[in-house]
Amino acid sequence: GAGVSQSPRYKVAKRGQDVALRCDPISGHVSLFWYQQALGQGPEFLTYFQNEAQLDKSGLPSDRFFAERPEGSVSTLKIQRTQQEDSAVYLCASSLARTSETYSGNTIYFGEGSWLTVV
Amino acid sequence: KQEVTQIPAALSVPEGENLVLNCSFTDSAIYNLQWFRQDPGKGLTSLLLIQSSQREQTSGRLNASLDKSSGRSTLYIAASQPGDSATYLCAVCTGTASKLTFGTGTRLQVTL
Numbered sequence: 295g296a297g298v299s300q301s302p303r304y305k306v307a308k309r310g311q312d313v314a315l316r317c318d319p320i321s322g323h324v325s326l327f328w329y330q331q332a333l334g335q336g337p338e339f340l341t342y343f344q345n346e347a348q349l350d351k352s353g354l355p356s357d358r359f360f361a362e363r364p365e366g367s368v369s370t371l372k373i374q375r376t377q378q379e380d381s382a383v384y385l386c387a388s389s390l391a392r393t394s395e396t397y398s399g400n401t402i403y404f405g406e407g408s409w410l411t412v413v
Numbered sequence: 414k415q416e417v418t419q420i421p422a423a424l425s426v427p428e429g430e431n432l433v434l435n436c437s438f439t440d441s442a443i444y445n446l447q448w449f450r451q452d453p454g455k456g457l458t459s460l461l462l463i464q465s466s467q468r469e470q471t472s473g474r475l476n477a478s479l480d481k482s483s484g485r486s487t488l489y490i491a492a493s494q495p496g497d498s499a500t501y502l503c504a505v506c507t508g509t510a511s512k513l514t515f516g517t518g519t520r521l522q523v524t525l
Binding site: 298327329334335336337338339342350352353385387401402403404405406407 | 417449454455456457458459462502504512513514515516517518
């Protein structure tokens with residue numbers, strides 16, 4: 295597709311349920327990022343992939359959060375045993391360049407997010 | 414730890430007015446600063462990126478400035494239009510180059 299695609303767009307999970315959120319980056323993009331955005335807040339970094347390698351996972355809030363990008367394209371963010379505090383929008387972003395190049399001025403493209411509500 | 418603050422949190426202006434959004438950050442050792450726009454229920458769209466060595470960037474009616482030493486950036490919007498209504502987010506890149514630290518945003522409404 296033309297942009298970053300995320301699915302599902304909306305997910306309601308019961309507390310304790312496992313969820314999986316999918317991100318299809320723009321074809322050929324090397325860098326992929328996951329951010330978490332709580333209501334009324336700015337996005338917060340979760341994790342970063344360069345191709346299939348997860349180079350930074352310092353933002354994952356607990357060991358219930360797991361992300362993968364096994365073939366260097368599609369990525370999945372998995373949340374185990376969901377809690378109410380996990381309710382947020384999960385944003386995926388991609389960029390053509392590696393991070394050192396990205397942050398020299400290459401554009402980063404965000405998807406529309408997956409809205410997770412834990413009840 | 415880098416902290417980013419945006420003032421005001423919300424702003425309502427009549428169409429045609431020029432306006433300034435403010436962003437401040439606590440750690441001046443940044444690679445760059447970006448301004449994003451977020452429409453309700455949508456993702457983020459990058460508006461302007463300023464490298465740490467630059468003072469400003471312009472795109473159309475938008476102008477962003479950066480004063481790294483004082484930890485401040487401003488986004489100037491000229492001749493505002495109703496279509497400019499959105500939340501504007503400031504983000505800085507520091508430390509490990511993989512992550513952005515965002516402010517909480519300024520919610521802008523431009524009225525007819």
